[in-house]
Amino acid sequence: xxxxxxxxxxxxxxxxxxxxxxxxxxxxxxxxxxxxxxxxxxxxxxxxxxxxxxxxxxxxxxxxxxxxxxxxxxxxxxxxxxxxxxxxxxxxxxxxxxxxxxxxxxxxxxxxxxxxxxxxxxxxxxxxxxxxxxxxxxxxxxxxxxxxxxxxxxxxxxxxxxxxxxxxxxxxxxxxxxxxxxxxxxxxxxxxxxxxxxxxxxxxxxxxxxxxxxxxxxxxxxxxxxxxxxxxxxxxxxxxxxxxxxxxx
Amino acid sequence: xxxxxxxxxxxxxxxxxxxxxxxxxxxxxxxxxxxxxxxxxxxxxxxxxxxxxxxxxxxxxxxxxxxxxxxxxxxxxxxxxxxxxxxxxxxxxxxxxxxxxxxxxxxxxxxxxxxxxxxxxxxxxxxxxxxxxxxxxxxxxxxxxxxxxxxxxxxxxxxxxxxxxxxxxxxxxxxxxxxxxxxxxxxxxxxxxxxxxxxxxxxxxxxxxxxxxxxxxxxxxxxxxxxxxxxxxxxxxxxxxxxxxxxxxxxxxxxxxxxxxxxxxxxxxxxxxxxxxxxxxxxxxxxxxxxxxxxxxxxxxxxxxxxxxxxxxxxxxxxxxxxxxxxxxxxxxxxxxxxxxxxxxxxxxxxxxxxxxxxxxxxxxxxxxxxxxxxxxxxxxxxxxxxxxxxxxxxxxxxxxxxxxxxxxxxxxxxxxxxxxxxxxxxxxxxxxxxxxxxxxxxxxxxxxxxxxxxxxxxxxxxxxxxxxxxxxxxxxxxxxxxxxxxxxxxxxxxxxxxxxxxxxxxxxxxxxxxxxxxxxxxxxxxxxxxxxxxxxxxxxxxxxxxxxxxxxxxxxxxxxxxxxxxxxxxxxxxxxxxxxxxxxxxxxxxxxx
Numbered sequence: 001x002x003x004x005x006x007x008x009x010x011x012x013x014x015x016x017x018x019x020x021x022x023x024x025x026x027x028x029x030x031x032x033x034x035x036x037x038x039x040x041x042x043x044x045x046x047x048x049x050x051x052x053x054x055x056x057x058x059x060x061x062x063x064x065x066x067x068x069x070x071x072x073x074x075x076x077x078x079x080x081x082x083x084x085x086x087x088x089x090x091x092x093x094x095x096x097x098x099x100x101x102x103x104x105x106x107x108x109x110x111x112x113x114x115x116x117x118x119x120x121x122x123x124x125x126x127x128x129x130x131x132x133x134x135x136x137x138x139x140x141x142x143x144x145x146x147x148x149x150x151x152x153x154x155x156x157x158x159x160x161x162x163x164x165x166x167x168x169x170x171x172x173x174x175x176x177x178x179x180x181x182x183x184x185x186x187x188x189x190x191x192x193x194x195x196x197x198x199x200x201x202x203x204x205x206x207x208x209x210x211x212x213x214x215x216x217x218x219x220x221x222x223x224x225x226x227x228x229x230x231x232x233x234x235x236x237x238x239x240x241x242x243x244x245x246x247x248x249x
Numbered sequence: 250x251x252x253x254x255x256x257x258x259x260x261x262x263x264x265x266x267x268x269x270x271x272x273x274x275x276x277x278x279x280x281x282x283x284x285x286x287x288x289x290x291x292x293x294x295x296x297x298x299x300x301x302x303x304x305x306x307x308x309x310x311x312x313x314x315x316x317x318x319x320x321x322x323x324x325x326x327x328x329x330x331x332x333x334x335x336x337x338x339x340x341x342x343x344x345x346x347x348x349x350x351x352x353x354x355x356x357x358x359x360x361x362x363x364x365x366x367x368x369x370x371x372x373x374x375x376x377x378x379x380x381x382x383x384x385x386x387x388x389x390x391x392x393x394x395x396x397x398x399x400x401x402x403x404x405x406x407x408x409x410x411x412x413x414x415x416x417x418x419x420x421x422x423x424x425x426x427x428x429x430x431x432x433x434x435x436x437x438x439x440x441x442x443x444x445x446x447x448x449x450x451x452x453x454x455x456x457x458x459x460x461x462x463x464x465x466x467x468x469x470x471x472x473x474x475x476x477x478x479x480x481x482x483x484x485x486x487x488x489x490x491x492x493x494x495x496x497x498x499x500x501x502x503x504x505x506x507x508x509x510x511x512x513x514x515x516x517x518x519x520x521x522x523x524x525x526x527x528x529x530x531x532x533x534x535x536x537x538x539x540x541x542x543x544x545x546x547x548x549x550x551x552x553x554x555x556x557x558x559x560x561x562x563x564x565x566x567x568x569x570x571x572x573x574x575x576x577x578x579x580x581x582x583x584x585x586x587x588x589x590x591x592x593x594x595x596x597x598x599x600x601x602x603x604x605x606x607x608x609x610x611x612x613x614x615x616x617x618x619x620x621x622x623x624x625x626x627x628x629x630x631x632x633x634x635x636x637x638x639x640x641x642x643x644x645x646x647x648x649x650x651x652x653x654x655x656x657x658x659x660x661x662x663x664x665x666x667x668x669x670x671x672x673x674x675x676x677x678x679x680x681x682x683x684x685x686x687x688x689x690x691x692x693x694x695x696x697x698x699x700x701x702x703x704x705x706x707x708x709x710x711x712x713x714x715x716x717x718x719x720x721x722x723x724x725x726x727x728x729x730x731x732x733x734x735x736x737x738x739x740x741x742x743x744x745x746x747x748x749x750x751x752x753x754x755x756x757x758x759x760x761x762x763x764x765x766x767x768x769x770x771x772x773x774x775x776x777x778x779x780x781x782x783x784x785x786x787x788x789x790x791x792x793x794x795x796x797x798x799x800x801x802x803x804x805x806x807x808x809x810x811x812x813x814x815x816x817x818x819x820x821x822x823x824x825x826x827x828x829x830x831x832x833x834x835x836x837x838x839x840x841x842x843x
Binding site: 014029030032073074077188189194195 | 257258285286290297301339341353
């Protein structure tokens with residue numbers, strides 16, 4: 001059984017995000033970049049399946065600027081077998097990524113495609129769903145548990161108000177939520193080995209996909225600064241303010 | 250608790266921009282170590298230090314180690330953290346691939362060590378000591394001993410110690426009393442008591458390999474009569490697994506000022522079986538091979554703790570509101586301005602910052618020569634680099650641990666009363682930093698090593714490895730206007746150092762006590778001048794990157810370089826006066842009058 005895992009290079013979760021002065025986007029110059037944490041969970045799950053003997057090959061895919069190679073190396077150091085890098089300096093939006101992944105899926109013929117539920121930079125939460133739609137495959141999103149047996153996947157999804165367990169047919173697209181697992185620390189020998197694992201480099205043109213953005217970003221702004229709160233003397237005032245000032249009750 | 254983030258941006262700058270780390274891969278044996286491998290190694294080490302080691306730092310200090318019935322328990326979480334560390338291959342970091350090591354260059358390993366020391370110095374003691382034992386055994390052990398012990402030391406399933414100190418014998422190793430009696434099978438039986446043995450007993454590994462200084466029955470008196478032995482806690486069986494218990498046991502652990510999660514043990518050897526490492530009576534030489542490696546590491550401990558304290562102090566100074574800026578209110582929405590607006594707080598933070606960034610550069614400069622001394626294809630270049638390392642080892646150890654202590658102390662001062670209480674972890678850094686000025690040869694001994702052994706060695710050959718590049722740099726850049734604020738003060742300090750060197754050499758020839766009396770001042774003058782040279786070079790690189798500085802990194806470098814030149818390097822003037830005043834007033838007071 002073969003698994004394809006898509007990994008995205010994003011601003012590290014520890015970095016305090018700054019908006020570019022011209023409001024066109026987020027400042028990326030000299031900012032620490034890492035693998036999207038949800039994708040890391042997806043890689044970890046795929047590698048665990050391989051270690052358990054369920055999966056025979058884990059292929060990591062990343063799409064974006066040339067430095068996405070570093071993100072692929074991280075996946076390889078965690079235990080993925082090989083990488084595919086699709087380089088493009090364009091702003092790759094979920095639909096373009098899903099279309100390119102679809103071509104790669106048709107070429108690689110995996111039984112399972114794993115993604116993070118969303119990327120922490122744009123929080124789009126769309127790529128996995130779009131890919132499943134384009135492929136006409138089953139999808140299981142926001143996974144906190146995955147069990148594979150007899151050509152089917154039993155997935156536990158984190159939904160509003162609880163957990164939902166579905167039984168879906170393979171091949172399928174699944175996306176990882178936070179509680180699926182805790183990613184490992186890559187070992188030093190595996191970091192060394194990752195350098196020697198193969199990475200194939202392609203372009204969107206090789207995949208026959210036009211990555212031009214369909215959506216236009218009008219403006220990126222810092223959220224408004226939170227104003228200091230006020231202390232109310234009693235419950236009556238609180239209710240009065242909620243009713244007349246905030247108009248929420 | 251103060252949080253810790255590995256300063257990867259500055260580490261990469263020092264490694265690549267300042268110290269040419271990109272050329273590491275041109276050295277035979279280091280071909281693999283291009284930035285695309287080094288960077289992920291540093292990043293993963295950072296994750297491990299931030300996520301696993303640092304969270305245990307304060308709880309480990311609070312709990313300490315427990316000694317019961319000859320058994321030592323490390324604080325809760327330490328065995329699991331050590332397992333994670335070991336399984337990740339980090340114990341093998343710069344060890345020989347022939348024994349399962351990862352062969353990582355010292356420049357990279359030094360940065361990893363710094364992170365470990367920042368995150369949790371007590372934890373770092375165990376792999377640190379193992380590495381020292383590894384170095385001595387690797388260099389002086391027989392093939393049989395190496396095959397039996399190195400793989401387990403390298404993969405961390407066994408750990409190592411250095412058993413030197415005895416109750417009557419600290420700095421003066423000639424006083425060692427532990428006896429070793431030869432047996433017919435070629436082994437030895439050791440009997441004696443060693444004290445202050447870091448990681449002598451613990452629950453982190455399945456076996457502990459002690460390297461022990463002892464005397465053979467026919468040994469001459471003094472340091473020329475001590476030999477080095479390997480004594481395992483459990484004797485390996487036919488399969489090389491830990492077998493029967495050897496006659497070595499832990500009698501007690503010390504109650505210490507700092508590094509409380511690191512067990513400091515009294516070790517009793519009762520007819521313990523051991524094997525000779527190196528030649529009889531030449532134990533000191535073998536011991537010094539590990540001692541030199543450890544001295545550089547101890548210097549890095551000072552740096553690591555200074556960095557951790559700086560991070561805590563900056564975070565606190567930004568959020569703690571007290572008083573208003575004397576230049577006018579900065580934050581009218583709040584009841585007070587953050588204390589980072591106050592000049593004295595900024596002064597303290599800048600001393601810390603200039604210390605850590607300068608010391609990091611000094612550590613990597615030395616590590617670079619350590620790599621060149623072992624991997625450069627040209628034997629002449631190897632010798633030059635080995636000379637440089639020999640010269641700088643006492644400077645790195647003493648200067649960086651002294652400055653590390655000062656920096657951690659300033660960390661407490663920035664926090665005020667909140668630094669003095671335990672809650673924020675700032676006073677722990679001070680207590681942990683204190684030992685680094687003492688062990689692996691007190692800083693006074695480092696100064697004597699510099700003045701007594703290194704200055705005069707090979708008619709000043711070691712010294713030239715430092716004086717020549719610094720002198721050449723001043724000559725090459727002395728006329729550049731943009732560099733004048735940096736090179737001019739460096740040149741002044743360098744002249745002081747040259748004159749003081751001549752004075753110490755002259756006085757030392759006449760009367761060794763004269764040189765000894767100013768040795769510590771001389772070492773500090775030497776070290777501050779070395780930092781001055783590095784700060785001038787950092788200013789130079791910052792000026793080169795002025796147009797390409799979106800995150801303000803190089804502007805900050807330049808500002809810190811100015812601070813160093815204005816506020817820290819001038820100390821060399823006072824040190825120069827102190828050195829030139831000689832030792833007369835030190836010898837004058839009658840002993841009875843103290």
